[in-house]
Amino acid sequence: MLEPSPAAMTAHRARGSASVRLETRRLVIRSFEPGDEAAWLAMVHEPDFGRFLPPGPPATAETFRRMVERRSALERDAGYAVWAVDAKETGAFVGQCGLYPAEWTGPEIELAYHFRAAAQNNGYATEAARAALAYGFSRVGLERVIALVMPANLASRRVAEKAGMQLDGTAAYYGIEGLRKYAAEQAWWTEAGAEAPASV
């Protein structure tokens, strides 16, 4: 089934406000809110969540609060962030996806996607990744977005590929050697050129 075209993706960002809301066929992608705390903490504490992510201290309510502050500031200043993703059908929080400065320092901009275990393998990450890339290129005016994936994270590799990114070699980021580095550029990336998820 076809994924949303730019015309089908509605985006709203009120001038001067830190609130983004993107709609794809099955998802609402929006700024995080304080009320997302329980669902977000539940996701990051799922057993396999951090399997292919850089190690970090256990997330707490304070981690969530600081994360929302940081993402709101990024959205206000740069026009993008990592956003909450809800399934339209149920209204439930299913994951997060969006853009942020790689290693939190930039200058490269990185695409991130993390979904609740129960919501995986429905094509949601791909649908959200494509919407985030489209938003970054067309609304924010970014020229290039990267994604960094541990080689063993086959699902994430598939998402980057299905979202129309191209492998750009391997590199060290976050102190981890040999990450697969994918890139998409405004000059050639199109939603139409990205592969529709087979599972949808």
Ligand SMILES: CC(C)(COP(=O)(O)OP(=O)(O)OC[C@H]1O[C@@H](n2cnc3c(N)ncnc32)[C@H](O)[C@@H]1OP(=O)(O)O)[C@@H](O)C(=O)NCCC(=O)NCCS
């Ligand atoms: C990576 C992740 C975001 C994928 O989310 P998702 O919503 O399941 O992704 P999609 O359904 O859009 O696509 C998943 C693809 O990977 C494939 N896949 C899933 N598990 C796989 C595995 N173990 N081996 C090979 N392929 C696998 C699926 O079949 C699908 O490909 P297909 O459409 O060609 O069949 C999800 O697994 C996740 O949140 N993982 C934990 C956090 C994480 O690692 N994030 C990425 C950091 S780089």
